Amino acid sequence: MFRYSNLTVAQKQVVWAWGFLALPILFYVVIRFYPTFGAMVLSFQDWNLLGDKSWTGFDNYAKLFADPVFWKVFGNTFLYLGIGTPVSLVISFFIAYHLDKVRFMHGFLRALYFLPFLTSAVAMAWVWRWFYQPVPIGLFNNFLASAGIPQFPFLNSTTWALPSILAPAVWAGLGFQIIIFMAGLRAIPQSYYEAARIDGVSNWTILWEITLPLLKPTLVFLVVFSSIGFLRIFDHVFNMTTNNPGGPLNSTKPLVLMIYDTAFNSFDMGYAAAQTVVLFLVLLTVSLVQLRIMRDR
């Protein structure tokens, strides 16, 4: 018979460890894994939230792959990723690299860069949405009009709407990336730089041969982190295009918005679940590929 008092100290430690671990495990199983599994099962069913679920095999996936909107949305999602991640990393590294050398009002400047990260994405998206409006209310277009330049169709163009939405999203994430980059820069031992300077190496070489290679762990983290962020972009797009979510003509619609629309406007839960599974696989693949490419050889 099991008696706690009969256990050895090592066994007791194991019991306690599992006792404490049980809570997060239970949490993860109930809150994460069970719904994830449920979504995967649901993707093979037809359900409108009200009636009974019925099995449909691969119908939802067949419908998805035959849907031109899905491919458009799939392309958009990778545009957000393909433009957003490199642009935001280059800008944030540039700022972090120079901010690191600034002594004057260093803390204040850093706070300024970090501020957008603290701002609610919804509020920010609405302010930018108004910036982008045509005259008479849009800030940018009012400025252009007063300078005698024709208006620019920021959000009202199938070409420019996506970059217009991406700009504030990149800006919002900068603060966080700058802080992480600066932490990475500070972690590089000064002695390497001193040695390089004694050898009379140019700044450019120092950047390429010392700073960047030693920043690799930081880079890997930021690339993966911001990639996942851009693949899951939703609030900025949704709030800047609430009148016609993902418009004009689906040119800004990311996968997450399509999932939301299918689930909570069309109430086609099975189809939405199939889209979610696809998003999950995309996120998994992208993260694994990035980790593989960027890990130390």
Next chain:
Amino acid sequence: MSNLKNLALSATVSATALMAAGSASAVEIEYWQYFFEARVTAMEQLIENFEAANPDITVKMTHFPYADYRTKVAAAVPAGEGPDVVQLFYGWLNDYMDAELIQPLPTDVFPPARIEAEFFPMVGAMERDGAYMALPTAVRSLALFYNERLFEEAGIDGPPETLDELVETAKALTKRDGAGNVTQVGLTTGMTGQDHHWFREVLTRQHGSTPYTDDYQTVTYNDEGGLAALNFYTGLQSEHGVTVTGFMDEAQAAFKAGRAGMHIDGSFRIGALNNTRGLKWGVAELPAGPTGIRSNYSSYWVNAITTKAEGERYEAAVKFMDYITSDEAMQIWLDTVGELPAKPSVGMTEANANDPVFGPFIRGLEYAHTTIFADESAQRGALVDMVQRIELEGQDPAESLATAAAADQAILDAYYNR
């Protein structure tokens, strides 16, 4: 000391009396609607009146924010956790009927022949297999809001009566800056607002087409009349230059700010405009078409009895339904919420039909149509895209109309053929 004793005694007595009363009024039914202050106030008053007339029934009202309402109801009702009487948007009803979550109204209390005679015609959409599934307390329709100050400034006597007059009036109201940018529109447009209803149920009919077959399962606007309607609509911007799609982001915001001369919107907008300082506005019926045809779009929230209500609770729910669809309830709803009565006997009274604000909406109900949507937001999307393909990509209107009709039909097919 004896005072205290008395107090305790009387407290006990009254508590016992309360409990006795509580056990006598054994039936409590639950009512759900979404939160909108005036709607809640009106319903509280209706419940009070109802409970006074039926002391053995109590009604408990629960409300949720509008954004969560549809999902909450859809999650709670199938689980048997929901209300006995529930308020639903008419467009959701098909799904609830198919899933057998609501019960038909008993034909002895709600005989279909009487309902057909008493209610405005579009309520007929709520009938299935000889019984009504749900009934509205109030309905909504569209009308033309106009800015009286801007009308005066432009020297216009009154609101336009026909589509031609609409264009002329709008021209007089449009203002541009030196570079030719529109700074004040004559008429707001945007399929993302109420215009998709205006196009579907009003403009197509006025140009000799129909939006759908009578069962609303087949698209019929892809014809000459539909194209004429579309050309009229896009012509407002491209030909006459009296509007800009999405001007000031939202049509109603432009109207509220006094930057739009005219604006087509639903009766639910009245409340928001009433509280706008410095805005003097009027309402007119939607302009008649080239051949004099008038049409309108009407939508409504209905009350239905869920399958959760059984036995005594069902009886109580029927009584409650009977009261909230009565003439008295409709007048209270109109006075409190500003939503239109669902019966001509209330709506077409001298006072209501000639009311300067409610009148045009109520008169519109007589010739209004109610679109039976399979998926309103997706079907709206088809029309939004139709106009954007023309405006942003320069597509030929006939081609864009055909594409929109095909997309709309695909949504209907997916819904009805499953």
